[in-house]
Amino acid sequence: MQLTQAADYAxxxxxxxxxxxxxxxxxxxxxxxxxxxxAQFLSKVLQQMVKARLVASQRGGGxxxxxxxxxxxxxxxxxxxxxxxxxxxxRCLIAGHLCNRQSWCAAHFAWMEAQEALVRVLQSASIARLxxxxxxxxEIIEIQAAQKQQENDPLS
Numbered sequence: 179m180q181l182t183q184a185a186d187y188a189x190x191x192x193x194x195x196x197x198x199x200x201x202x203x204x205x206x207x208x209x210x211x212x213x214x215x216x217a218q219f220l221s222k223v224l225q226q227m228v229k230a231r232l233v234a235s236q237r238g239g240g241x242x243x244x245x246x247x248x249x250x251x252x253x254x255x256x257x258x259x260x261x262x263x264x265x266x267x268x269r270c271l272i273a274g275h276l277c278n279r280q281s282w283c284a285a286h287f288a289w290m291e292a293q294e295a296l297v298r299v300l301q302s303a304s305i306a307r308l309x310x311x312x313x314x315x316x317e318i319i320e321i322q323a324a325q326k327q328q329e330n331d332p333l334s
Contacts, residue, residue: 185261187215187223192232192257196249196309203242223261230260249309255300267293 190213195204206224210217224243227233234246259265266272268289270280280286 181258182262184219184223184226185258187213187220188227188257188261189254190215191220191224191227191243192245192249192252192305193309193312195233195243195245196305197313201244203236203240203244205242209243226261227257230256232257232260249306250304252305253301254303254305254308255297257305258300265293265297267296 191209194209194212195202198204204212206217206221209215209224210220213220215223224233224235228235228246231246232252233243235241235243255265264272268286269275270277270283270286271289271293277283277286
């Protein structure tokens with residue numbers, strides 16, 4: 179199982195927007211550059227995010243995209259489902275799907291357990307927490323790179 183590129187870009191965009199000061203609007207080209215996405219593809223992803231009411235958009239001068247929700251209250255799970263739709267590791271787990279094996283099939287119970295674990299992990303990861311962790315990790319890497327540069331610079 180692998181998430182689509184659209185879901186990955188949606189998560190990246192949400193984390194980036196959550197890392198900005200509240201109510202900051204970002205243009206599509208700036209956001210695409212920040213998350214490493216083609217702008218045209220990201221535009222389609224953001225349309226889905228607007229439809230899910232996770233992101234707000236404004237046209238015209240001074241327009242752009244911003245979070246429409248409190249990033250503390252939005253989980254990674256919500257972002258993924260906004261793009262991918264309901265989570266189901268196997269079709270036997272889709273609501274309403276009838277399978278005459280569900281009551282006794284050991285694989286069904288394993289799929290259920292795996293899906294419950296996946297959902298639990300994704301629901302526990304708030305976009306705000308992921309934004310803070312990303313900023314901290316990026317800062318550490320930048321500090322380490324600066325220290326390494328100083329060590330390798332004979333004129334320091």
